Amino acid sequence: MTPKRMPAESATRTAIIGAGSWGTTFGKILADGGAQVTMWARRPELAQEISEAKRNSKYLPGINLPRSIAATPDIERALEGAQQVYLSVPSQTLRENLRTFRPLLAEGEFPIISLMKGVERASGLRMSQVIEQELGCDPQRIAVASGPNLALEIAREQPTAAVIASRSQETADAVARTARNRYFRSFVNTDVIGTEFGGVLKNLIAVAIGIVDGVGYGENTKASIITRGLVEMTDFAVANGARPETLQGLAGLGDLIATCQSPLSRNNTAGRLLGQGYGFQDVVKQMNQTAEGLASVAPILQLAHEADVYMPIVEQVKMVLDGRMDPRDIAPHLTTDDDTPQEERTNHEQADGGGALRRAFQRALDQLRNGGRSAGGH
Ligand SMILES: NC(=O)C1=CN([C@@H]2O[C@H](COP(=O)(O)OP(=O)(O)OC[C@H]3O[C@@H](n4cnc5c(N)ncnc54)[C@H](O)[C@@H]3O)[C@@H](O)[C@H]2O)C=CC1
Ligand SMILES: O=C(CO)COP(=O)(O)O
Structure with a gap:
C-alpha cells in the first residue's frame, strides 16, 4: 500500500469551515493528499477532540483522522494563511455564517469551495450564488465539489470520484490537484450550475x-x-x-x-x-x-x-x-x-x-x- 503523504513545507494550506461529517471527511481527504488542513468547528470541545484525539466521534465514529489535521473554534486562526477555503455547513446557515466571516473571506484571491448540496429555502439560490452575493467576490474564485461521496465510506478510505466545477478552469484545476489522494479522485468541469x-x-x-x-x-x-x-x-x-x-x-x-x-x-x-x-x-x-x-x-x-x-x-x-x-x-x-x-x-x-x-x-x-x-x- 502506498504510504500516506505527510504535509511538506510547500504543502497547500487549506481551511475548512464546518466540522460535521462531510467537512471532517474532506479534511481527511485533503490531508491524505498532502495538504495542510485547519478546520473551524463551532464548538470548542469538538475542535479539541479533532486536534488532540484526532477523532470526531459524533459525526465519524470509529475513524482515526490524520495526525496533521488541526481544528479550532477561532475563525481567524483557521483562515490564517489559507490558500483554499472549503465551506461545509448546512445550506440554511451559510448566508449567516458568511456575514460573520465576510471580512476574512471577501478579500484575497484564494479559491472558495462549496461542499454543500442544498439551495437556500427563502431564495432558491444555489450555494455558489449565496457566496457570490454575500462576499461580492469574483465568481472565478468560487468552485463547487459534488459526486457520489457518502462521507463515512470515504472516511473509511473506500475509493470514489468527485467533480470540481468552477467558471474558471484554472480554479477548478487548482482545487482538483489539492482535493485528491489514493482513494479520492477529482475530475473537473466548468458547469457550476x-x-x-x-x-x-x-x-x-x-x-x-x-x-x-x-x-x-x-x-x-x-x-x-x-x-x-x-x-x-x-x-x-x-x-x-x-x-x-x-x-x-x-x-x-x-x-x-x-x-x-x-x-x-x-x-x-x-x-x-x-x-x-x-x-x-x-x-x-x-x-x-x-x-x-x-x-x-x-x-x-x-x-x-x-x-x-x-x-x-x-x-x-x-x-x-x-x-x-x-x-x-x-x-x-x-x-x-x-x-x-x-x-x-x-x-x-x-x-x-x-x-x-x-x-x-x-x-x-x-x-x-x-x-x-x-x-x-x-
Ligand atoms: N455527509 C455527507 O455524506 C455529505 C454531505 N454533503 C453536504 O455537506 C453539507 C454539510 O453536511 P454534513 O457535514 O454532512 O452535515 P452534518 O450535519 O454532519 O454537519 C453540519 C455541521 O454544521 C454545523 N452547524 C450547524 N449549524 C451551524 C451554524 N448555524 N453555523 C455554523 N455551523 C453550523 C454542525 O455543528 C456540524 O458541524 C450539506 O450540504 C450536505 O449536503 C455533501 C457530500 C457528502
Ligand atoms: O451527498 C451525499 C452523498 O454524495 C450524502 O447524502 P446525504 O446528505 O443524503 O447523506
Whole structure:
C-alpha cells in the first residue's frame, strides 16, 4: 500500500469551515493528499477532540483522522494563511455564517469551495450564488465539489470520484490537484450550475426512494423512481442553465445511485421514516445530521414552476411531507396519472414540440386534483 503523504513545507494550506461529517471527511481527504488542513468547528470541545484525539466521534465514529489535521473554534486562526477555503455547513446557515466571516473571506484571491448540496429555502439560490452575493467576490474564485461521496465510506478510505466545477478552469484545476489522494479522485468541469443542481436534486429523489422503501415497496418501484428521477433532474437543471451531460456524470447519475442505494444517506433515511408513517416534525426531530432535501423541496418546486418544468416525483415528495399524500400512493403516480399513453422520454431534447404544453396541462390537472393548490409555490 502506498504510504500516506505527510504535509511538506510547500504543502497547500487549506481551511475548512464546518466540522460535521462531510467537512471532517474532506479534511481527511485533503490531508491524505498532502495538504495542510485547519478546520473551524463551532464548538470548542469538538475542535479539541479533532486536534488532540484526532477523532470526531459524533459525526465519524470509529475513524482515526490524520495526525496533521488541526481544528479550532477561532475563525481567524483557521483562515490564517489559507490558500483554499472549503465551506461545509448546512445550506440554511451559510448566508449567516458568511456575514460573520465576510471580512476574512471577501478579500484575497484564494479559491472558495462549496461542499454543500442544498439551495437556500427563502431564495432558491444555489450555494455558489449565496457566496457570490454575500462576499461580492469574483465568481472565478468560487468552485463547487459534488459526486457520489457518502462521507463515512470515504472516511473509511473506500475509493470514489468527485467533480470540481468552477467558471474558471484554472480554479477548478487548482482545487482538483489539492482535493485528491489514493482513494479520492477529482475530475473537473466548468458547469457550476449542473454540478450544484445534481447534488441538490438527487437528495429529493433519495427522499422519494426512502419513502417507498419505508412503505415496503421493492426494487421495481425504486428503479422506476431513480430512472424517471434522473429525467426530472435533467429537465430541471437544463431549464436552469446546466449542461445535460453533467447530469449523466458523477454529480448527477453517480450521486443519484449512491444516495438512493445507501442507508448511510440522511435524505434516504428521512424518506424511510416518512414512509414508515412518521410525520414531518417527528422526522426532523429524529435526524441528528443535515438532510438537505427536506428544506430544498419547496424552493426547487417554485423554480420548476417558474421555468415550466414538470417534476411529478418531487411534487409527490412535497405532498407526503405536507401530509397531503399517503406514502403508499407515491408509486402509482410515478410520472403521471393521465390516462393517455406517453412516450418514454429519456432525453431532455425530446421535451420540446408539445412537451411544455403537455406539462402545463398536467400541472393544471394536478392542481384540480389537489383542490386548486399547487404542490410548489411556497
Ligand atoms: N455527509 C455527507 O455524506 C455529505 C454531505 N454533503 C453536504 O455537506 C453539507 C454539510 O453536511 P454534513 O457535514 O454532512 O452535515 P452534518 O450535519 O454532519 O454537519 C453540519 C455541521 O454544521 C454545523 N452547524 C450547524 N449549524 C451551524 C451554524 N448555524 N453555523 C455554523 N455551523 C453550523 C454542525 O455543528 C456540524 O458541524 C450539506 O450540504 C450536505 O449536503 C455533501 C457530500 C457528502
Ligand atoms: O451527498 C451525499 C452523498 O454524495 C450524502 O447524502 P446525504 O446528505 O443524503 O447523506
